[in-house]
Amino acid sequence: MHSIDPNVEKETVGLLKADFLGIRNLSILGIAVTIVxxxxxxxxxxxxIPWDDKKTFKLLAMGRTMGVFQLSSAGMTKNLKELEPDNIYDIMAMVALYRPGPMEIIPEYIKRKKNPAMVTYPHPKLKDILERTFGLLIYQDDVMLTAMVLAGYDAEEADKxxxxMGKKIxxxxxEQKxxxxxxxxxxELTKAKAREIWSYIEPFAGYGFNKAHSASYAVVAYQTAYMKANYPAEFxxxxMTAESGNAEKIAEAVAECEKMNIKVLPPDINQSLANFTYISDxxxxxxxxxxxNLGEDIIKTIIEERKENGKFKSLADFLVRVHSRNLNKKSLEALIKAGAMDEFAERNQMLNNMEKMLAFVKINEREINTGQSSLFGGQTSGKEPVLVLEPALPAEEKYKLLWEKELLGLYVSSHPFKNLNGYFQDKTAAIRDIINKQYAPGSLISVAGIIAGVKKIFTKKNELMLFAAIEDMSGAMEIIVFPRLAQKNANIWEEDKLVLVTGKLSEKDDVPKMLAESAVEIDPQKPGEALKNRLGGDNGKTRRPLNIIINVASRDFNCEAHNKLKSIFGDCHGKNRVFITVKQGATVRxxxxxxxxxxxxxxxxxxxxxxxxxxxxxxxxEMAV
Structure with a gap:
């Protein structure tokens, strides 16, 4: 491997290097603007757009960063909540600092922003350069200008x-030191002072961002946050349109919509466009x-017919008006099972009448212009066609949900664990709380939910080991099942099984996982039996104490509100401390x-x-204010 830059290494290939980045967020922004x-x-x-939008900065300060370019990781979100950014320069700084090396500076940046009295400069001559970053070296440009101002470098030397530094040679x-x-x-600096300033520069080797790069990323980050804050449903x-095909990302987005009080509904034959469709705010x-199993051709035909001649009035009206060679058993089953035809009839009834529906399509195509009476009890000439379906028992809720997951990649209209959630929510750990690190590593805890997927591997000893995904109403996480337990109750570890799992929490690679020690299948009719058979897992004792932050505006924090809150606190003594954040204009106390x-x-x-x-x-x- 040889350098392409002759100014850095002697052995070069002498070619221009160009990096082309594909950023999906630009597509998201384009789609969102079109929808709005x-x-x-x-x-x-x-x-x-206004670069001082209060809604945008409030969204970032609250940590609602899912889908926001460059700012959505757990670590970045934590820093933003502590920083409470209020200008684009704060976003630039976070983009530049959130990487190995410079990341260590983030706490100091936050302290200095919160308390200007803490701002100091490595040297008085650097004030003009570092004033915007509270006296801290953050960008490659800062390092170059420091070398020019303090060490007498010219522009060419500073660029070398x-x-x-970028090559870490x-x-x-x-030599540069x-x-x-x-x-x-x-x-006229002392050698000691020069060495001190060099110690500020050294962590940037190989990781420093240039200011233009940070600014470009910060602009896209702000734009995505702006659209999410001001046009949440459209964004x-x-x-979700841009992430189509990635079931995990869609599930994450659906969960985020729920937090935003936006319902994500199943597809609908009279409302859905090809992509995820804005219905209302x-x-x-x-x-x-x-x-x-629904091809582009029939999707295009359905939407064009609806656009040209209005909504479909009935199942028969749909079957008559949609002329496509791909309107067949496979596509009709997909539409029905996904819930897109629910306004016409019950899902199981339509599935049980599939042959009758297909025959109706064929006969109608042949006789639609003959004026003859339909074999199905209606007239096709001059009147709305009629299709009479044979009665059938409604599909059970669990089958509807399985069909949705099969055809849409996730449960949409409800969740298989919904009816059990109320029973288990105060008796087991919520997966959301585990993901948010409210339980310490090594804690013995229990979770209840549905198995969403199982991956099997064999160890070096040729023993079966499992990686199971479990989800409840709040989120999903991975459970590691070692060979002994995998063999002990192999029949439990199957997709769509309702289970109660107890195990120790691991945070290897900073991602919470459970190392399973016991597992019990849940009988929906007798959920209490599973709790009787579990091994340990006292979630109340192992949960970390929390800081409960209550955000109020000063105008609303009157004597009546104070007394009501005090009464609530008095009713529920526990181990989680309460903080009240009062905002009055730009002042936060x-x-x-x-x-x-x-x-x-x-x-x-x-x-x-x-x-x-x-x-x-x-x-x-550790995230406390």
Whole structure:
């Protein structure tokens, strides 16, 4: 491998290097802008949006970053919640710093932003360069300008310095270190001070971002956050359209929509377009293209016919008007099982009458212009066609959900664990809480849910080992099943089984996983039996104490609200400390109360009934304000 840059290495190939990045978020933005133009009749120019939008910065400060370019990882979200950015330069800084090396500077950046009195500069001459970053070296440009101002580098030398750092070549870095210190000494800095400033520069080797790169990324990050904050339903419809085909991403987006009070509905023959379809600010529907076994040709035919002649009035009307060689048993089953035809008849009834429906299509094609009486009891001449279906027992809820998962990739209209969730939510750990690290590594905990998938491998000893995905109403996580347990109750580890699993929590690679120690199948009719047979798992004792953050505006935090909250706190003593954040204009004041409370969905609901919807945040202590 040889360098392409002759200024850095002697052995070069002398070619220009160009990097081309494909950023899906640009597609998401384009789709979102198109949807808004259609739904709100607003033409958005992303280059002219306000760069000080309060909704956008509030969204970032609340950690609602799912789908936001560059800012959606758990670590970045944590930093944004602590930083509470209020300008594009904060986003630039986070983009530049959130990588190995510079990441260590993030806590200091946050402290200095919160308390300007803490801002200091490595040298007075660097104030003009580093004022925007609170005295911290953040960008490659800062390093280059520091070398020019303090060590006497010219622009060409500073650029070679930048390239040497980027290549992390030990010999070149040693040369630059000596040159930098000598230059500083010539400019009347002490050697000790020069070495100190070099120590600030060194962590950037190989990881520093240039300011233009950070600014470009920050602009796209802000634009995606702006669209999500101001046009949430349109943005989420665009995001899911761009992620079509990735069931895991769609499931994550559906969960995010739920947090945003946006319902994601099954596809509908009279409402769905090809892609995820905005219905209202509170509803999005799956698009027809999301349905497996449904080809592009019939999707196009359905949408064009509906656009030209209006909605389909009945099942018979649909079968008569959609002329496509791909309107066959496979495509009709896909539409029915996915729930797209629910307004016409019950799913199981349509499936049981499939042959009658297909015969209706064929006979109608042959006789539609003859004026003859239909063999199915209606007239086809001059009247709406009639198709009488034979009665059938309705499909059970569990089969509807299995069909949805099979054809859409996830459960949409409901969840197989919904009816059991209320029973288990205060007796087991919610997966969302595990993912949010509210339980310490090594804790023995229990989770209840449905097995969403199982991956089998064989160890070096040729023993079966399993990696199972389990999900409840709050999220999904991985469970590792070692050979002994995999053999002991092999019949439990099957997709769509309802299970109660107890095990120790691991956070290897910073991703919470459970190492299963016992598993019991849940009988929906007798859920309590599973709890009797579980091994340990006292979730209340192993859960980390939380900080409960209640965000209120000063105008709403009156004596009545204060007394109501105090009464709630008095009813539910526990180990989670309550903080109240009061906002008045640009001023934010956090009160660390003396109340320690229990916390669950019921208590959260009671608090939000007083303080307002979405006013409650939970943080583990290391994330405390």
């Amino acid at each position: 133009a259609h739904t709100k009749k607003v033409k958005i120019d992303l280059e002219k 310095f930048r390239k040497a 030990k010999e070149l870095m040693q 000596e040159k930098f210190i000598d230059g500083c000494v010539k400019n 989420m419809a665009a995001l 509170r509803e999005i529907r799956f698009g027809l293209a999301a349905i497996k 956090t009160i660390a109360t003396s109340f320690f409370i229990d916390f669950n969905n019921e208590i959260k609901g009671r608090i939000e009934a007083v303080a307002g919807a979405n006013s409650v945040e939970i943080r583990v202590p």
